[in-house]
Amino acid sequence: xxxxxxxxxxxxxxxxxxxxxxxxxxxxxxxxxxxxxxxxxxxxxxxxxxxxxxxxxxxxxxxxxxxxxxxxxxxxxxxxxxxxxxxxxxxxxxxxxxxxxxxxxxxxxxxxxxxxxxxxxxxxxxxxxxxxxxxxxxxxxxxxxxxxxxxxxxxxxxxxxxxxxxxxxxxxxxxxxxxxxxxxxxxxxxxxxxxxxxxxxxxxxxxxxxxxxxxxxxxxxxxxxxxxxxxxxxxxxxxxxxxxxxxxxxxxxxxxxxxxxxxxxxxxxxxxxxxxxxxxxxxxxx
Amino acid sequence: xxxxxxxxxxxxxxxxxxxxxxxxxxxxxxxxxxxxxxxxxxxxxxxxxxxxxxxxxxxxxxxxxxxxxxxxxxxxxxxxxxxxxxxxxxxxxxxxxxxxxxxxxxxxxxxxxxxxxxxxxxxxxxxxxxxxxxxxxxxxxxxxxxxxxxxxxxxxxxxxxxxxxxxxxxxxxxxxxxxxxxxxxxxxxxxxxxxxxxxxxxxxxxxxxxxxxxxxxxxxxxxxxxxxxxxxxxxxxx
Numbered sequence: 315x316x317x318x319x320x321x322x323x324x325x326x327x328x329x330x331x332x333x334x335x336x337x338x339x340x341x342x343x344x345x346x347x348x349x350x351x352x353x354x355x356x357x358x359x360x361x362x363x364x365x366x367x368x369x370x371x372x373x374x375x376x377x378x379x380x381x382x383x384x385x386x387x388x389x390x391x392x393x394x395x396x397x398x399x400x401x402x403x404x405x406x407x408x409x410x411x412x413x414x415x416x417x418x419x420x421x422x423x424x425x426x427x428x429x430x431x432x433x434x435x436x437x438x439x440x441x442x443x444x445x446x447x448x449x450x451x452x453x454x455x456x457x458x459x460x461x462x463x464x465x466x467x468x469x470x471x472x473x474x475x476x477x478x479x480x481x482x483x484x485x486x487x488x489x490x491x492x493x494x495x496x497x498x499x500x501x502x503x504x505x506x507x508x509x510x511x512x513x514x515x516x517x518x519x520x521x522x523x524x525x526x527x528x529x530x531x532x533x534x535x536x537x538x539x540x541x542x543x544x545x546x547x548x549x550x551x552x553x554x555x556x557x558x559x560x561x562x563x564x565x566x567x568x569x570x571x572x573x574x575x576x577x578x579x580x581x582x583x584x585x586x587x588x589x590x591x592x593x594x595x596x597x598x599x600x
Numbered sequence: 601x602x603x604x605x606x607x608x609x610x611x612x613x614x615x616x617x618x619x620x621x622x623x624x625x626x627x628x629x630x631x632x633x634x635x636x637x638x639x640x641x642x643x644x645x646x647x648x649x650x651x652x653x654x655x656x657x658x659x660x661x662x663x664x665x666x667x668x669x670x671x672x673x674x675x676x677x678x679x680x681x682x683x684x685x686x687x688x689x690x691x692x693x694x695x696x697x698x699x700x701x702x703x704x705x706x707x708x709x710x711x712x713x714x715x716x717x718x719x720x721x722x723x724x725x726x727x728x729x730x731x732x733x734x735x736x737x738x739x740x741x742x743x744x745x746x747x748x749x750x751x752x753x754x755x756x757x758x759x760x761x762x763x764x765x766x767x768x769x770x771x772x773x774x775x776x777x778x779x780x781x782x783x784x785x786x787x788x789x790x791x792x793x794x795x796x797x798x799x800x801x802x803x804x805x806x807x808x809x810x811x812x813x814x815x816x817x818x819x820x821x822x823x824x825x826x827x828x829x830x831x832x833x834x835x836x837x838x
Contacts, residue, residue, distance in 0.1 A: 493685055497738075500661045500679050501699040501745065511698060515689040592689040592725045 380562040385569065388562040398551070402570065405536060405547040408464065412471025413532050417525070420476035424483025428517070429509075434484075441480060449473045449531075450538055462543030470539045474531035482524025486517030519590055526582040533575050614639045614673065614749040614781020615660060621668030622652070622659050622805075629655045630805040633669070639748060640779040644786060644796035648830060652805040653785045657753050660783065677749040678742035678780075682757050684734035686726040686741075693722040696741045712744035713737070715774060732763035736770065743778055750780040756791065768794055789826045793819055801829045 345353070362382050368374045369381030376384065392398035423441065426433040453470065460466035490513050498508050540549020548567045555563035590596035614637045622630040629652045637643050647653045658664045660671060661679050686695045696709035706722075713719050716736040726734060735755055742750060752771075756764045772795060775782055786792055792799045793813060799822075801809040809829050816822040827833075 493681070493683065494687060496661075496663055496681070497679065497685050497741065498698060499663060500677065502662075502676055503699050507699070511690070512687060515687070518689070590689075592727070594727050 377559055377561055380565060384562050385565050389566050392563070392566070398566075401547050401551045405540065405549070406574075408467050408540070408547065409471060409532055409536050412468045412536070413475050413528070415468065416472030416475030416532070417479050417528060419472070420479030420524075420528075421483050421521070423476075424480040425487065427480075428484045428487030429513075438484075441477075445477045445481075449477075449535065453538065453542070457542065466542075467536065467539040467544070467547075471532050471535045474535035475528040478527040478531060479521070479524045482520045482527070483517065486520025486524075487513055489520060490516035519586075519593060519596070522582065522586050522589065525585070526579065529578040529582055530575065533571070533578065537571060612639050612674065613637065614641070615677070615783075616672045617660070617669070618672070619669035620656070620659065620666060620671065622655055622664070623667045628805065630659070633806060635800075635807065637749065637781040637783060639781050642775060642782045642784070642795055642797045644784045644792035644799045645802055646787060646789065646792050646799060646826060646830060647802035648787065651802045653802050654753060656802070657751050657783065657785050660749070661751055673749055675748045676745070677751050678745045678747035679751045679753065680735070680738045680742050680755040682754045684726070684731075684738040686729075686734055686737055688726050691723045691725060692718065692729075692737055695726065695737060696744050698741065700744065708744055709740075712740040715743070716740045716770065730763075732759050732767060735759065735767065739771065739774065743774060743780075746778065747780050750775070750782045752782065752784040752786075754786055755784075757786070757788075764791075771795065787830075789823055789830070792826070793822060799826065801826065803829075 365374075365379070366382050369376070369379065369384070374381075380388075389398065423437060427438055427441075449470070452473065456466050456469055460469055494512055494516065495508055498512060503511075537549060540547045541553060542549075544550035544553070548570060552564050552567040555561075555567070586596050615635075617633060617635040620630055620633040620635075621628065633656065635656075645653045645656070655664070657679075659666050660673075661677055686692075687698070690698070692713060693706055693709040696712050697705040700708055710719060710722055713722060716739055718733060718736060718740070721729075721733075726737070729737065738755070756767050759767060768791065784792070784795060796813055799811045799813060800807050801811075811822060811826070813819075813822065
């Protein structure tokens with residue numbers, strides 16, 4: 315888009331700031347943004363190198379913490395044998411199903427409560443009471459209900475996801491400026507069209523914040539659920555490795571959990587950038 | 601004050617209000633108000649804050665329920681508010697096309713935006729607009745509906761003086777071309793004189809005075825009279 319060419323008299327202050335940032339680098343230092351990114355990587359890389367050196371010199375027992383190179387080798391071996399892709403797939407499927415289920419329920423209830431004071435009176439107090447329970451505390455009860463099969467894992471993920479989506483959907487709908495509805499009301503637009511064109515887009519920034527938060531809880535719920543009585547999945551891989559003191563496999567699963575967490579968060583951010591391109595705080599400068 | 605177009609030429613009324621009553625709870629804001637605006641006629645409604653002029657406009661827009669009397673209008677009105685009220689998540693053309701039948705919506709929106717001088721900004725976002733530009737888009741959004749009655753609720757109040765003068769010219773031109781009946785709510789006497797065929801002064805929910813700008817002739821005299829009717833001492837203001 316050529317918005318920048320058109321903004322000769324219409325530039326808003328945040329944009330000006332954004333553009334000058336692009337040129338001079340954050341904070342106005344002499345080091346460019348790329349330089350700063352490079353600097354931010356020095357410490358983590360150094361840490362891994364020190365860890366590797368300590369492990370190779372025998373200062374770190376392989377049973378306490380294996381060398382990073384050993385973990386990478388294990389990753390390659392398990393990938394080639396097919397067991398890592400399989401366990402990873404099982405875990406991702408559980409997360410996805412749980413997220414879809416819990417997210418769907420949270421969004422549906424949140425929309426209902428956001429629109430209707432009656433629904434709020436009927437539903438909200440109960441939801442808030444259940445929300446007060448740390449959902450991981452329900453684990454023993456969930457195991458009694460579902461055993462240690464797939465049901466237990468998906469239920470726990472759904473539970474962790476439903477609340478943040480519910481709260482942020484309700485909040486987002488309530489925060490839409492009623493003044494924005496009036497031009498449409500004058501024209502006699504149907505309620506369905508007003509919801510689609512005005513209320514849901516207005517609630518979207520808040521809903522996406524809920525999605526980002528929910529992705530983190532979903533992952534946490536999955537880790538805990540999989541650690542107990544799984545026959546497959548990343549958690550199973552880790553617990554199985556513990557039996558044989560295979561710390562390299564345990565470290566590998568921890569790293570994978572971390573990477574997927576980071577990946578999910580960047581996915582949510584990309585979604586925000588794309589869906590909220592209109593929003594001065596999210597959209598890429600155009 | 602000369603106007604290029606004779607008034608009352610078009611047949612039919614843009615709106616007829618008979619014995620309108622509007623109350624908030626027990627407090628009556630408008631009582632037994634009668635008003636007729638012809639198609640193509642530009643009426644300004646002056647009044648102090650709280651005299652009920654915005655209440656009248658909102659009733660005419662169908663945004664608030666009325667407690668008595670009737671409002672007869674051939675079609676739906678269109679409104680330009682003091683704030684532009686554009687949807688920040690829609691591009692300019694989809695803002696203007698809000699509520700149009702999808703077939704040919706973009707073309708109609710493009711034509712309306714071209715009329716307000718923003719024909720090259722179809723896919724831009726509202727946040728990239730200045731106050732005057734945003735208000736022009738709001739005007740395009742109202743006019744694209746081809747309303748018989750155009751309601752303007754202090755649409756220029758938040759603009760700087762120069763932009764306001766430019767907007768006056770634009771509105772005059774567009775109204776002359778589309779010829780809706782117009783009700784402009786304002787408390788700017790000069791704006792009312794510059795734009796309107798007929799000026800109504802509202803006080804405590806009733807229309808207290810009425811002036812035809814064409815017949816008034818002397819704009820300065822009319823200005824002094826209007827200010828006096830609004831409770832501003834003439835010697836002080838003129």
